[in-house]
Amino acid sequence: MRTDYQKWLSEQGYQDGTQKAQIYRVKKVEECYGSLDEHFANGTHQEIIETLKYSTKDKQENKPNPSKIKFDGDIKGNLQSYRGAALWYLNFLNQTNDYVLQTKNVVDDINIYLPIEDKQQRLSLERDMQVALRKNIASLESSLKIVDGGEERAVDSGLIDITCEDSNSLVVVELKAGKADSRAIAQILGYMGDLQEEDDEKPVRGILIAHDFDKRTKSAARVVPTLKLMKYSIEFKFTAE
Secondary structure (H helix, E strand, O other): OOOOHHHHHHHOOOOHHHHHHHHHHHHHHHHHHOOHHHHHHHOOHHHHHHHOOOOHHHHHOOOOOOOOOOOOOOHHHHHHHHHHHHHHHHHHHHHHOOOOOOOOOOOOOOOOOOOHHHHHHHHHHHHHHHHHHHHOHHHOOOOOEEOOOOOOEEEOOEEEOEEEEOOOOEEEEEEOOOEEOHHHHHHHHHHHHHHHHHOOOOOEEEEEEEOEEOHHHHHHHHOOOOEEEEEOOOOOOOOOO
């Protein structure tokens, strides 16, 4: 594991407890599978991710732990946390290496043509939005409950900003700073599809939040009944001393 990983986690806005948990899990994965850096460079990382999958159907059929990692307790919950940590680390490698990861499993949801300063500003704003929304998820919908343990849930196509549920559905919440384009639709639908495959006990719906949406995004959302578009606004108030 690279020594600058913790610094990167901190720069993304993750708290100390989250940083320590993710580093511990990555180390555990590497103890059993070898260096993730080497797997990333050799293109063999996907084989590891596949062994860390364990679906609701697998749990129902009482299938054994398919991974090399030994642990006690719930197989699905444990493997989800290790798989998520591995995907987080691969996302870090993808963003900080000179070469691009040739797989759909780790995606950069920031416009690759933006200057680095704009990328960082968008990441910072999206992180701030996520923190604020996690503190008051009922402001989005009163029936929502966060079920990701306070961490972005990793699925095959990336990292879900916030995973929630209500009495009927699992809910994917995706946040975009500024105006969202049609790529955001593809991204959140990918997350929804992955989540549905992993947890098929409930239907999955999505909420895409942005300051505005382009015409193609609005048109696409009209034919997806399980997807809702929501706008955010930022209001500044000034008072005299």
